Amino acid sequence: MATEYGQQWSFAAEFGGLGTALLEALRAMGALDDTDEYADERYQQVLGRLRGYPAEEVTALLRRGWESLPEFAYLDRWGLVQLLTDLRLTTATDVFETILTTPIPPERTPAYTHRPSTVGEEITIRTTAVDGLAELAAQDDPSAVELLIRHVTDTHRSIQVACVMALRDLGEDAGVDVSSLVPEKDQKLLHMRR
Structure with a gap:
């Protein structure tokens, strides 16, 4: 090891x-x-x-x-993203975009085991990237707001929800009418508590 x-x-x-x-x-x-x-x-x-x-x-x-x-280094990869989030570097927006657009590999955990889902690990990493974007957006970084808006329609529900809630929490400070970005069936997300 x-x-x-x-x-x-x-x-x-x-x-x-x-x-x-x-x-x-x-x-x-x-x-x-x-x-x-x-x-x-x-x-x-x-x-x-x-x-x-x-x-x-x-x-x-x-x-x-x-x-x-490597893909299997979930904790190490998450740590990098959390560190990037905590540093709040305005130069990090492109890295967060790379993380969010990196395809999530198929599930690697065999069925009927008690090990964590690998897709779940990947989603955790990406929702941490959303947190990083939310931090930058709160510092008035327009490219971070743009990325949050773009990923409101992400193919993974957890990432969608994280983006919607980040934009909702930013409120009018982000200069975005979040309700117009969220499909009718998902409007309840705007009223959920974290």
């Missing part, structure tokens, strides 16, 4: 100190296979360090992680 873990993350070494900080952040949030403990104070410290790097470099590293990590 240690060798596989190292191979999975070998791309981070190409980014020097930034790659090291990324791994520290993921380890502090408990999102790497070799950790199981969340350390908020440490995580916040490393977030501060990551914010000291140029946003474009941080975004490039996180994009590279998304493109490099």
Whole structure:
């Protein structure tokens, strides 16, 4: 496992100190296979360090992680998306778009097992990306609002709902009449509580 873990993350070494900080952040949030403990104070410290790097470099590293990590590395991939969300980088919109438009692979969990659904894992990763877009939209990022609008009609219901609720929560601040984007049969989503 240690060798596989190292191979999975070998791309981070190409980014020097930034790659090291990324791994520290993921380890502090408990999102790497070799950790199981969340350390908020440490995580916040490393977030501060990551914010000291140029946003474009941080975004490039996180994009590279998304493109490099294998499909089965669900926790690691989710950690990258959560980190991108927590950093609130305006340069991240394109990465969130890449995440949302990456096709969800077919279910890999055999029927009648007690293991988590792989499609469910993928949906969780993508709804975390929606949370990231909502954070950017709240900072008046028009491209984040545009992406939320575009994914209101996503083929996966959970992603649709996350986008509708994000836009609804942004309200008039987003400058969008959400009710006109939501099909009649889904109007009840506008009145649901999170």
